[in-house]
Amino acid sequence: MAPRPHWLFGDQLGPHFLDPRHGGPDDKAPVIMIEARSVLRRRRFHRAKAHLVLSAMRHRAAELGDRVTYVRAETYAEGLEKVRGRRASSPLTVCHPTSRRALAFVSGLDGVEVLPAKGFLVSHDDFAEWAGRNKGKGSGRSQSPSLRLEGFYHWVRERHDLLMDGDDPAGGRWNLDHDNREPPPRGQDTLDVRGPWRPSEDDIDDEVRRDLDRWERDGDVSFVGRDGPRRFPATRREARSALRHFVAHRLAGFGRHEDAMLAADPVLSHSLLSVPLNLGLLDPAECVEPAEEAYRSGDAPLNSVEGFVRQIAGWREYVWHLYWHFGEDYRHRNALRHTTPLPDWFLDLDADAVTANCLSTVLAQVRDTGWTHHIPRLMVLGSRALQDGWDPAAVTDWFHRCFVDGYDWVMLPNVVGMSQYADGGMMTTKPYTSGGAYINKMSDFCAPCAYRPDHRTGEEACPYTAGYWFFLHRHRTRLAANHRTARAVKGLDRLKDLRELLDTTAQRGDAPP
Template identity: 85%
Template sequence: MAPRPHWIFGDQLGPHFLDPRHGGPDAHAPVIMIEARSVLRRRRFHRAKAHLVLSAMRHRAAELGDRVTYVRADTYAEGLERALGRPVPLAEPTDEGDRLTVHHPTSRRARDFAAALDGVEILPARGFLVPHAEFAAWADRHAGTSLRLEGFYRAVRERHGLLMDGDGPAGGRWNLDHDNRERPPRDRDTLGVKGPWRPREDAIDEEVRHDLDRWERAGDVSFVGRDGPRRFPATRREALAALRHFITHRLPGFGGQEDAMLAADPVMSHSLLSAPLNLGLLDPAECVERAERAYREGDAPLNSVEGFVRQIAGWREYVWHLYWHFGEDYRDRNALRHTAPLPGWFLELDAGAVTANCLSTVLAQVRDTGWTHHIPRLMVLGSRALQDGWDPAAVTDWFHRCFVDGYDWVMLPNVVGMSQYADGGLMTTKPYTSGGAYIHRMSDLCGPCAYRPSDRTGERACPYTAGYWAFLHRHRERLAANHRTARAVHGLDRLTDLGELLDETARRGDAPP
C-alpha cells in the first residue's frame, strides 16, 4: 500500500513533524503544503511576519523537492482539492491509504477545519514537550485549586529530568527569577554582549517580497510595519545556527538583566528563538537540553540557564496547554469590562505620534522588526492597553498580527490572561501594570522623556504613573479584595491630587500619550 499523504501547516516546518519514530507519517509519505492567501486577507498582519512565514514555507518546500506538492491557493479547501484531486469536504475514504494525515494544528480554527474533513486523520501534536493527555492529568490533580505556572513548571522539570540534581532542582531552588531582575547598566547604552545571529536573504526571500509588493499594489492584502531585511531564521539550518550562537555567545549573560530595557539595545541577551520555535523549525527539547549542557560544562551560570529553561519548558508549554484547556469562550473573557477601541496611532504603529519615550521607542521597535522582548510587551504595550481600558479581544488580535512570533495559541492566554487580566485571575494572581517608577528603574527610557515618572499631574505627568492610579481607582472594589493589590489600592486614600489626576486622564482620552 502506498504511504498516505501528509499535510503540514506553515508552523510545522521542522524535521520532527515528518518523523515516523514519534507518531509522524511514513518516512516516504508524500507531503502537501498549502499557501492560502485568505490567511493574509483575514487580518492586517505585520509585513515582516508575512514575509517570514512565506519565506519559511517556500524554503521548506524547496528542501523537500519532489516529495512535496506545494499549492498556492485562495483557501485551504481549494488547496486540498488541487493537491488531492478530489473535492473538499473529503468523503470518508473507502481505502485507508486514501486518508490524509496531519499533526494536530496549533489553532482552533485550523484544528476544527481539519477535524471536519472525514478523510483526515489528526495525529498527536508535535513541537511541545508535554502531550495533551499529560497536561490533562496534571490539571485534574489540581482541580479545585489553581493551575499556576510554578507547579506546572516543576512537574515538567521532574518529568523530563531538566536541571535536576537527583530528586531536587539544580542549585537547590526551582526558580531563580529573583536573581534575574537586575537594572540595566547606567554607564553605557548597550549590554555589551555579542549581537544576535542574523540570516542572509536569498532568491526565495526576494521572490516573497516581490509577491507581497504585487499583492499589496493590487489591493488584495494590506500590512502594517516595515519589512526587511529578514531578521529571523526561515530554515532548519538557520535555526540551528541561531541556537548555537545564542548558547555560545549570549546565554551566559542572559539571566541577570532579563527584565531590563535599553533604548539602543532592544535585543539585550534575549535568544530571539521564539520565532523559529513557533514555526516548528526548532524542537523545544533540543533548546533546553543544549542550554543545560552549557550549565553542566561550566559555560553558562545557573540563573541564565534556568531563566531560559523556564521560558521554554515552563511558560511556552503552559501557554500552549491553557489555550486548549480553557476552551473557546476564553477568547471572549472580559472580567474588567474594558471596551475602548484601539486608537489609530496604536493600530498603525505610529511611534512618531507618541510623546512618552518608552512607548514611542517600543512601538518603533515593533514597527521596524515585528518583535520586542517580554518586558516591553507586558509593561509598556500591555500596560498601556490595560490602563486605558482597551477591548482585550482587540488587544489580543493586535499582538497576534504585529509580532513575528505571534499565533493564536501564543497570544490568547498571554494577552487575555497575563497582560489584560481579562480572565479575572484564572491564569495570574494580579493585573500586571505599574507606574513610571518601574520603567525608570528597569530602563534608560525615562531620562530623555518629556514626562517625569514621579509626576502624577501637570504638564510633565507620566501617563503610566497617572494611568496606574486611574486604573486602581476604576477597579478599586475588585482590586481591594486581592491580597496582591490591596496595599496599592489603599494608597489611593493618600493621594491629595486624585481628582485632578482623574480629570486630566479623562481629558487625554485616546490621544497619544
Template identity: 70%
Template sequence: MHWLFGDQLGPHFLRPAEGSGLTRDTPLLMIEARSVFRRRRFHRAKAHLVLSAMRHRAAELGDRITYIHADTYREGLDRAAGKRRVTVHHPTSYAAVRLMRRLPQVTVGPARGFLVPMDDFAAWADGHSGRSLRQEDFYRWVRQGRDLLMDGDGPAGGRWNFDHDNRRPPPRDASALPVSAPYRPREDDIDNEVRHDLDRWVKDGDVSFVGRDGPRLFPASRAEARAALRRFVEHRLGAFGPYEDAMLAADPVMSHSLLSSSLNLGLLDPAECVERAEAAWRAGQAPLNSVEGFVRQVAGWREYVWQLYWYFGEEYRHSNVLRHTAPLPGWWNDLDADDVRAHCLHTVLAQVRDTGWTHHIPRLMVLGSHALQRGWDPAEVTDWFHRCFVDGYDWVMVPNVVGMSQYADGGRMTTKPYTSGGSYINRMSDLCGRCGYRPGDRTGKHACPYTAGYWAFLDRHRARLEHNPRTARAVRGLDRLADLTELRRRARTCGDAPP
C-alpha cells in the same frame, strides 16, 4: 499524504511514530493560502517570515512535497488530494481544528513541537481542581518529568527558580553589556521571490499590511535556526539571566535569544533548546541563573501558555471581567510611533513597527500595561499582538494577553494585574531620561502617562482589587492621594490620543 502547516517545519514533525500514518516515504503537502492574509492586517515582516520559511522548507523537501498556491486551504486540499486520505498533526489554533473537522478526508493526530502531551497536562490540571494552576507548580512538574536541570530528586543548585537573581536594571553604560551580537540571517532568492509576491498582492489591492519590510531578521530555515541557537548558547546565554527583565532604548535585543519565532514556526524543537542550554551549564560554559531563566521561558512559560490555551477552552478568549470595551485607536493599529511623546512607548512601538518584535518586558510593561490602563477591549488587544509580532500565533497570544497582560480572566492565570507607574520603567530601563514626562509626576504638564494611568486604573477597579492580597496595599494608597480628583478628570479626558 501528510499535510504540513506553516508552523510545523522542523524535522521532528516528520519522525515516524506508531499511529501517525507517517513513514519516511509518505508524500507531503503544504498549502500557501492567500485568504489567511486577507483576514487580518498582519505585519509585513511577519508575512515575509512565514512565507519564506514555508518556501525554504518546501525547497529542502524537493520532490517529496506538493506545494500549492491557493486562495483557500480547502481549495488547495481539493486540488492536491481530492478524496485521498490526508493526515495532519494537531493544528495550533481552534479555527484550524474546526476546519480540519469539516474536511472528511483529514485525520488529525497528536500535537508535536511541545514537551508535554495535552492529555498529560489535562490530567495534571484536573488533579489541581479547586486550586490555582500556578505556572511555578507546572514548571517544577515538567522539570521533574523530563529530568531537566535536576540533581537527583532536587533542583540543580538547590533552587527551582533564580528569578530573584535575574531582575537587574540595565548597566548605566549600555555599551558595557557583556554580550556578542545576535545571529542574523542573510536573504536569498527565496526571500526576493516572497518580497515580490507581497508587493504584487498589495498593488493588486488584495491584502494590506502594517509595519516596515526591512531585511529579514529571523531564521526561515532549519539551518538558520540551528545557527541562531548555537550562537545564543555559546556567546549570549551567559549574560541573559541578570538582565532578562531590563530594557535599553538603543539595544532592544540585549541578551535575548531571538528564538521564539523559530520555535513557533517549528524550526526548533523545545527539547533541543533546553537540553543544549543545560549542557552548557554542566560544561561550565554558562551560569546556572541564566540557564534556569532560559529553561523557565521555554519549558515553563511557553509550554504553560500552550497547554492553558487548550485546557481553558475556546470561550476563554472572550473573557473580560474588567469590562474594558474601548476600541484600539488608529495610531496604535497603524504603529504610528512618531506621534507618541512618551519616550518609552514611542521607542517600543517603533521597534514593533520596524522589526515586528520586542522582548517580553516591553510587551508586558509598556505595550500591554498602556492598553490595560486605557481600558482597551482585550479581544482587540489580543488580535493586535497576534498580527504585529513575528512570533505571534493564536495559542501564544490568547493566554498571554487575555490572561496575563490584560487580566481579563480575573485571575485564572495570574494572581494580579501586571501594570505599574513610570517608576518601574525608570528603574528597569534608560527610557525615561530623554522623556518630556517625569516618572514621579501623577498630574500636571509633566505627568507620566503610566504613573497617572496606574493610579486611575486602581481607582477604577478598586472594588475588585482591594480584596486581592497582591494589590490591596496599593489600593489603600489611593486614600492618601491629594490629587485623586485631578487623576480622575485626566482619565476621563485622555480619550484615544497618543500620550
C-alpha cells in the same frame, strides 16, 4: 499500499513533524503544503511576519523537493481540492494544528486523520492528567492556585529531568527570578555581549518580497510595519545556527538583565528563539538540553540557564496547554469590562505620533522588526492597553498580527490572562501594570522623555504613573479584595491630587500619550 499524503501547516516546518518514530507519517509519505492567500486577507499582519512565514514555507518546500506538492490557492479548502481532485475524500494525515479554528477545519474534513501535536514537551493527555490531579487543590475564589505556572514548571522539570540533581532542583532552588531582575548597567547604551545571530537573504526571500509588493499594489492585502532585511531563521539550518550562537555567545549573560530595557539595544541577551520554535523549525527539547549542558560544563551560570529553561519548558508549555484547557469561551473573557477600541496610532504602529519616550521607542521596535521581548510587551504595550481600558479581544488580535512569533495559541493566554487580566485571575494572581517608576528603574527610556515618571499631574505627568492610579481607582472594589493589590489601593487615599489626576487622565481620551 501507498502511504497517505501528509499535510504540513506553515508552523510545522521542522523534521520532527515528519518523523515516523515519534508518531509522524510514514517516512515515504508524500507531503502537501498549501499557501492560502485568505490567511493574509483575514488580518492586517505585520509585513515582516508575512514575509517570514512565506519565506519559511517556500524554503521548506525547496528542501523537500519532489516529495512535496506545494499549492498556492485562495483558501485551504481550494488548495486541498486542487491536490485531491475528484477524490475529495482521499485519505491524508495532518499533525494537530496550533489553533482551534484550524483544528475544527481539519477535523471536519472527510478522510483526514489528525495525528498528535508536536513541537512541545508535554502531550495533551499528560497535561490533562496533571491538571486533573491538581484540580480543587489550594484556596482562592476566582483563582486556580493548583494550575499556577510554578507547580506546572516543577512537574515538567522533574518529568523531563531538566536541571535536576537527583530529586532536587539544581542549585537547591527552583526559581532564580530574584537574580534575573537587574536594571540595565548604568551609563551603558548596550550590553557588553556579542550580537544576535542574523540570516542572509536569498532568492526565495526576494521572490516573496516581490509577491507581497504585487499583492499590496493590487489591493489584495494590506500590512502594517516595515519589512526587511529578514532578522529571524526561515530554515532548519538557520534555526540550528541561531540556537548554537545563542548558547555559545549569549546565554551566559542572559539572566541578570532578562527584564531590562535599553532603547539602543532592544534584543539585549534574549535568544530570539521563540520565532523558529513557533514556526516548528526547532523542538523545545533541543533548546533546553544544550543550555543545561552549558551550565553543567561551567560555561553559563545557573540563573541564566534556569531563566531560559523557564521560558521554554515552563512558560511556553504552560501557555500552549492553557490555550486548549480553558476552552473557546476564554477568548471572550472580559472581567474588567474594558471596551475602548484601540486608537488608530496604535493600530498603525505610528510611533512618531507618541510623546512618551518608552511607548514611542517600543512601538517603533514593533514597527521596524515585529518583535520586542517580554517586558516591553507586558509593561509598556500591555500596560498602556490595560490602563486605558482597551478591548482585550482587540488587544489580543493586535499582538497576534504585529509580532513575528505571534499565533492564536501564543497570544490568547498571554494577553487575556497575563497582560490584560481579562480572565479575572484564572491564570495570574494580579493585574500586571505599574507607574513610571518601574519603567525608569528598568530602562533608559525616561531620561530624555518630555514626561517625568514621578509626576502624576501637570504638563509633565507621566502617562504611566497617572494611568496606574487611574486604573486602581477605576477597579478599586475588585482590587481591594485581592491580597496582592489591596495595599496599592489603600494608597489612593493618600493622594491629595487624585481628583485632578482623574480629570486630566479622562480628558486625554485616545490621544497619543
